[in-house]
Amino acid sequence: MAGRRSGLAGLERVLRALEPGSHNIGDYVAEHDEELAVLLGVDASELRALAGQLDEAAAPRVRALLQHRAEARTLRHQAARRDAVLAAAQRLAMTAVWRESAALLELNVLLGDLLADVTIQHISLVSRVFAVHLPRKKLVEVAEVLPRQFADLVSWVDRVGLHFRWHQGRGGLSVYSQVVPASESAHVLNVSIPAPAIKKDRPAPASASPGYRIQDAPRPDRTNAAPAAPRSAGWLAEALTEAAFSA
DSSP states (O other): OHHHHHHHHHHHHHHHTOOTTOOHHHHHHHHTHHHHHHHHTSOHHHHHTTTTOOHHHHHHHHHHHHHHHHHHHHHHHHHHHHHHHHHHHHHHHHHOEEETTEEEOOHHHHTTGGGOOTTOOEEEEEOSSOEEEEEHHHHHHHHHHHHHHOTTOEEEEOSSEEEEEETTTTEEEEEEOOOOOGGGGGGEEEEEOOOOOOOOOOOOOOOOOTTOOGGGSOOOOOTTOOOOOOOGGGHHHHHHHHHHHHO
């Protein structure tokens, strides 16, 4: 790797030191043809053909090859970022934990790889229950501050927006849903969070006989019964407590 980098660095130095009437660029390229051919993505014979050419003739072609290489590297990096962001969006959706009409979110994903693509301007957290649209830059600001300061940070999304709480709920920040401008609609990342399944009520049992009374029905055995579901007001306290213990 060091040799390859030095090959490119040497080529760039020769270009910067262009001398009209000399053959430095063509001679350097021809001398390092095999190495530079791999790095520049061309056939070595194309580089050898520059040998003996005047610097002012060889320089435009070499600069074009370097520019093409830089653009290709940028495209690969952008593609890698997009793949990472899409994987993070799927992971965030699959790890969401529902508490009534709110979904608890995995902070490491929400404030991590999900924000890696700088071309995205808005992130939409969407489910059957809510649709929350947030500016990416606002989440980046949150990611730069809150996780570093609060080890017990938790986050959830509901119909109103995205919420952060810390210190057992004594501190908090909410980012409310915003309208996405039409001019920026092509730069939105949608995170589709599967909503919890809706429980259907069981049909009432048919009457057994005219003499059947409700008090005659068998009473449930409470010995192995599942614990009662938590009260609706308690899910946030439960989540904050879990975060405190995990920290």
